[in-house]
Amino acid sequence: MSNPNGVLLLLPFLLFLVSTSLFSPKWAASGSPTGDPNFKRPDPLRHFHYYNGAYDVRNKHYWVSAAFTGVHGYAIAGVWLLCGLGFAIFVAIKKPSSSSWPFLKHLDHHYFLMFLLVLLFTFLAVVASSFVLAANQSTLWRTEKMKRTILKMGGDARHTIKQIIKAMTEMQTILLPYDPTTSLSLNITTHRLGKESRVILGFVHKSGHSIDQAIHTSYIAHLVIVTINLVMLVAALVLLLLHWHPGFITIIFCCWILTTLCWVLTGIDFFLHTFAEDTCSAFSDFEQNPHDNSLSSLLPCMDSSSSGKIMVGIGHTVHSFIDELNSKVTEYYRFLGLDEQSEDLVGVIKICEPFSGAPNYTYTPESCPKDAIAVGDLPHVLGRFTCFQYNSSEECQSNGKFLPEASYDMVSAYSRCVQYLLDIYPDLKSLTECNFVKDRFSDVVSHQCRPFRVSIRLLWSSMLSLSIVMVILVLIWVAKAYQDRGRCFSICSIKPQS
Numbered sequence: 001m002s003n004p005n006g007v008l009l010l011l012p013f014l015l016f017l018v019s020t021s022l023f024s025p026k027w028a029a030s031g032s033p034t035g036d037p038n039f040k041r042p043d044p045l046r047h048f049h050y051y052n053g054a055y056d057v058r059n060k061h062y063w064v065s066a067a068f069t070g071v072h073g074y075a076i077a078g079v080w081l082l083c084g085l086g087f088a089i090f091v092a093i094k095k096p097s098s099s100s101w102p103f104l105k106h107l108d109h110h111y112f113l114m115f116l117l118v119l120l121f122t123f124l125a126v127v128a129s130s131f132v133l134a135a136n137q138s139t140l141w142r143t144e145k146m147k148r149t150i151l152k153m154g155g156d157a158r159h160t161i162k163q164i165i166k167a168m169t170e171m172q173t174i175l176l177p178y179d180p181t182t183s184l185s186l187n188i189t190t191h192r193l194g195k196e197s198r199v200i201l202g203f204v205h206k207s208g209h210s211i212d213q214a215i216h217t218s219y220i221a222h223l224v225i226v227t228i229n230l231v232m233l234v235a236a237l238v239l240l241l242l243h244w245h246p247g248f249i250t251i252i253f254c255c256w257i258l259t260t261l262c263w264v265l266t267g268i269d270f271f272l273h274t275f276a277e278d279t280c281s282a283f284s285d286f287e288q289n290p291h292d293n294s295l296s297s298l299l300p301c302m303d304s305s306s307s308g309k310i311m312v313g314i315g316h317t318v319h320s321f322i323d324e325l326n327s328k329v330t331e332y333y334r335f336l337g338l339d340e341q342s343e344d345l346v347g348v349i350k351i352c353e354p355f356s357g358a359p360n361y362t363y364t365p366e367s368c369p370k371d372a373i374a375v376g377d378l379p380h381v382l383g384r385f386t387c388f389q390y391n392s393s394e395e396c397q398s399n400g401k402f403l404p405e406a407s408y409d410m411v412s413a414y415s416r417c418v419q420y421l422l423d424i425y426p427d428l429k430s431l432t433e434c435n436f437v438k439d440r441f442s443d444v445v446s447h448q449c450r451p452f453r454v455s456i457r458l459l460w461s462s463m464l465s466l467s468i469v470m471v472i473l474v475l476i477w478v479a480k481a482y483q484d485r486g487r488c489f490s491i492c493s494i495k496p497q498s
Contacts, residue, residue, distance in 0.1 A: 039278070041065040055282040069274045073267020073467075077260045080471065084256045114480050118240065121473040122233055128466035129226050129233075135459035136222040140215060142452045146444060147211050153440040160427045165190050167424040171417045178410050218272070222265060222459075229258045229470070236477065242491060245484065252477050259470040266467050269460035276456045280449035283441045311429055314421075315361025321418060322353050322375055351375050354422060363425060376419025379412035 043051040043065040051065035168190045176183040236251040352368035352375065355361045373381060386408040387396035396402070429435070 039065065042068055044068055055278050066274050066278065067271045070267030070269070070271035073263050073265070073270060073464075075267075076467075077263035077267070080256075080263060081260045084260075111483065114476070114483055117476050118237070118473075118480060121469055121476060122237055124469045125233055125466065125473055126230065128462060128469050129230050131462035132222060132226050132459065132466055135455060135462050136219060136226075138455040139459050140219045142448070142455045143215050146448050146452055147215070149440055149444055149448065151211075153437055156440075157431070157437075160431050163427050164424050164431070165194060167420045171420050174413045174416055178413055218268070222463075225258060225261050225265065226466070229255070229262070229466075232258065240480070243484065245481070248477070248481060248484075252474060252481060255470065255474050255477070259467065259474055262463065262467040262470055266460065266463045269456070269463050273453070273456045273460045276453050280445065280453060283449065284445050287438065287441050287445055311432065312359075312361050314425070314428075315355040315363060316358070318418060318422065319353060319355040319357070319361055322351050325375070325378070325415075326351050326353070351378060363429070365422075374419060375415050375422070378415040379408070382408055382411060 039054070039062070040050045040052055042048045043061050045061055045064050051061050053059060053062060056062045172183045172187050172190065232251055232255050236248065236255070239247045239251060350369065350372045352365070352372040354363060354365040354368060356364055356367070382403060385401055386403045386405055387393075387401040388405050388408075
């Protein structure tokens, strides 16, 4: 090969493209994203001025303003608790009787009606509790599924980066004796990629742990409170039939507190419903426009024009490199006095060109002719024409081995590097174009967001229904306790003994 350096000077430029494609400044989000809607919500941290920012899980003002959307639940819980305390203090001080509260006299004539009301609202509370438990289980499953999908996205990114690091480490070792500058550049790029990989790993582990804590805390809170509430409902009905007045009063006290907690969970569930709506809307906006979106700072992707130019640049460089190699191979065959029709040379006359021509340089490895060889196999072919150190000059001349071993080693090194680059090209394309993010978000938006939102909406509506029913039921219990106060009943009787 008369001038191998002239053919192979293209490779440093190619490797420069690989390095810059991974660390382009356009990966960073610039300015305020306009792809997301701004949320006009009161922000308690800013004296209840509106939070007009976009979806941003790193912004405490977003979290506080979103959590404040459940204020109706928190407020009713506070009012209900204060009313309970006030009522308890009033009863302890005044000790009202039938004469002081005229409406208590009317209760003496409606024992059967009051018992039916207790049965009706106890049944409604049990039904609402069943819906809450079912919706809670569904929400846990849906949230776990979405969490796995999103965290798998981070895992895919890390796996892709590890594959590229492995290939670049091999390329760095191969090129070190021939091109120390490019080898150093690869070493820097590899360390940067390693840092990115560790950042992603830390994000996956930290986020996965935080998400797990939030999911299971919410699930356990709903499960424990609603289960205890169900036990209290059954206990209240039993104590009512046994007419054990002190125990029934204790149940009322406990259920008053449980009803307060139910309202708190109602507010939290509405906040979770708001967050689910925001998240799915942000995912949908990211799917449509990943470059002008609040998620782009968390999940950086190059814009399509930049990534396209870089991929075309790599395709053009490899295409030119292999095209030049093919032209040199043809020259050498002519130098040997052979042509492409020689039977001995069928299958080695051309190197596989996996990229189409200008202007797109599309990667189509399946378009290579069957008799073409991969660029990584070029050393095996050139070995037949290489005069190695263990060969004598007479032996090399008689067998047509004209290529010096030093040139063979250099060509072998560069051809193997190009082969490594071709091997990681699909991963590199996926990384620069952010395909692993887009594919995951597309799956979430298309198949998971709607059932996820529905399950949380059902959980909130069920919790709201249970809270309302419990308020009414506890008030009926209070009236029933006053109706039965100081009267003598037989076990399981509805009316007192005369």
